Amino acid sequence: MTLSREFKVGLFIGCTAIIVVLALLYLAAGKGVFENLHAFTVSSKSGDGFTEGMPVVFSGFNIGKVQALELNEKGIVLIKIKIPDRHVKWIRSDSAFILYRPLIGSARIVVNTTNLNSPPLDEKKIPEVIIVNDINDAIARIEPALERVTQIADNVERLTSNLSDPKGDLHRILSNAGKITTNLASKKSLVEMVVSDEESVKALNDSLKKLKDITTNVDRILTKVDKMADKTDSEIYGKDGALPQVNVILKDIVGKLQKLDKTIDNINKISSDTSEGTKDLHILRSDIDDTLKTVEDAVKKLDAIIGLKKAPEFKVP
Amino acid sequence: MMSFWENLGRRVIQMLTAFADTIVFAGKVFIRIFRRKTYSSAMREVLLNQIYFTSVQILPVFLMVSILFGSLLIGIVFQLLKEFGLTGFFGHVLMGLIVTELSPLLTVLLITLRSAAAINTEMAVMKVNREIKTLEMFRIDVIDYLLVPRVINGIISIVLLSSLCSIVLLVSGTLFSWLIFGMSIDVYTNILLNATNFSDILIALFKCAIYGFFITLIPIRFGLRASHELTSIPIVVSQGMVNVFAAILIIEVLSLLTKLL
DSSP, X not given: OOOOHXXXXXXHHHHHHHHHHHHHHHHHXXXXXXXXXXXXXXXXXXXXXXXXXXXXXXXXXXXXXXXXXXXXXXXXXXXXXXXXXXXXXXXXXXXXXXXXXXXSSOOEEEEEOSOTTSOBOOTXXXXXXXXXXXXXXXXXXXXXXXXXXXXXXXXXXXXXXXXXXXXXXXXXXXXXXXXXXXXXXXXXXXXXXXXXXXXXXXXXXXHHHHHHHHHHHHHHHHHHHHHHHHHHHXXXXXXXXXXXXXXXXXXXXXXXXXXXXXXXXXXXXXXXXXXXXXXXXXXXXXXXXXXXXXXXHHHHHHHHHHHHXXXXXXXXX | OHHHHHHHHHHHHHHHHHHHHHHHHHHHHHHHHTXXXXXXXXXXXXXXXXXXXXXXXXHHHHHHHHHHHHHHHHHHHHHHHHHXXXXXXXXXXXXXXXXXXXXXXXXXXXXXXXXXHHHHHXXXXXXXXXXXXXXXXXXXXXXXXXXXXXXXXXXXXXXXXXXXXXXXXXXXXXXXXXXHHOOOHHXXXXXXXXXXXXXXXXXXXXXXXXXXXXXXXXXXXXXXXXXXXXXHHHHHHHHHHHHHHXXXXXXXXXXXXXXXX
8 A cells, every 4th residue: 555645744744743742741741830839938038049940959859949039028038939739748847948059050949858747838937048058168168278378388488588598598508518518528537527637636546546455455354254253153053052052951941940830839729728727717716705705794694693692503504 | 455345345245135135035935934825735735745855755764863873972972971970960961962952953954965955956957947937927926836835844844853853862861871870761751851941942943943944945045046057056056055054053053042041
């Protein structure tokens, strides 16, 4: 079947037009053109950074835009934002509205809702917008750094001016160094340059030679002292030396002291027993005393009885 | 010295006169587009043939070029965005650069090379063969019969083909965003919706219509300037094509200025 030219043209125009219209409708629906819009008003002390059409963002997604900006009678800027029906759930009573002005890119109002269960924001309520300004923050951060850079630049300038000054410290140091090297080149040694006298250098050399002889002698004496020390060591610490013998004697004394300890313990026991015995004697004495006192009391009573009766007769118990 | 200034003055006057003539001519054709009388059965037949030759015949090749060139372009642009860490501007680049700028430009270049050159030559040959004079002798309105169908065809073809090209680029963008960024269709659609600006789309469609109008009008105008000699044909064709490309550049710059303002 051969399609006519008219049909082909009609099909092309019809299909393409339908595709284009559908694409535009899809975009329009996606952009919320056919949706109900909710109007909210937020306030700010300054209108700086706010523009009509500015996006309102929640978690990185565009959920609305700024519809209009107004200045009320108190001089406060009122920002009217429109949120489509499907995004109004993100706007709650505890939502914070933040104007975010990044260093790069366009400014936007960021909605930050911490509690999504809180009641929806009343459309008559006017929360205030918090302003976060990347540019000002960056400038505030850069300012101290710039001050330090300026200080460094000043110091560098001072250093360079000092370096370039013919009467400056560096030039003086360099000229002195030049003098020293010239002087060093004309002398035989560094010592001669320091003392600037050949006689003194000779005397110094002689002294150094004498010092060498002295150290040799000291070395010899030290060797002898070492040998003596070795001998003394063998006499004290050797097998038949004094120290092992002292050790034997001490061990013997320790054994004898241990025996003596036992004897002293026995003596202590005896003395404690004796002490216990003396305690019993005291008790016996007190018993005897009590008995005597009783007898005495009895005698006294008897005397009293005898004194009252004539020709008393009493039987001895 | 005097002759230099005279030549310069003469050239400037000629240029301004030609520009004014073109504008007046464009005005005449534009008015005829909105006149009911223009749409006679003969004119409708010509219009149908013109749309067939300009859009329907070219459609398979055009779609192929759009898919190949567009996919390549989108792949390169996405890769560059990823390399430079500009993925945040992905949506704006896709809509603002590729869909509203490159797609109409690609379409207009293809149609200019294929159809505008053909129209220019056709008009010049008709002028050389005295066909225009014959039509006038038969009291057939040349503007209604020859010019308006071609201009309307230019507008319809560029608008529709450019829209198709944009849709093809957006579809191939889905594939490349998934391959390069690992982006799902939902995320891609959301980014695209956020970046879409209806005013930009309207400007792009209007620009396509302007392109369509001038890339057919200028070749017709230059074709009709041909004399009755065959040697004049290549001269007017080359002049016409140079002017068409100049017009494309001017329209592109003006559209960018409109966006900036």
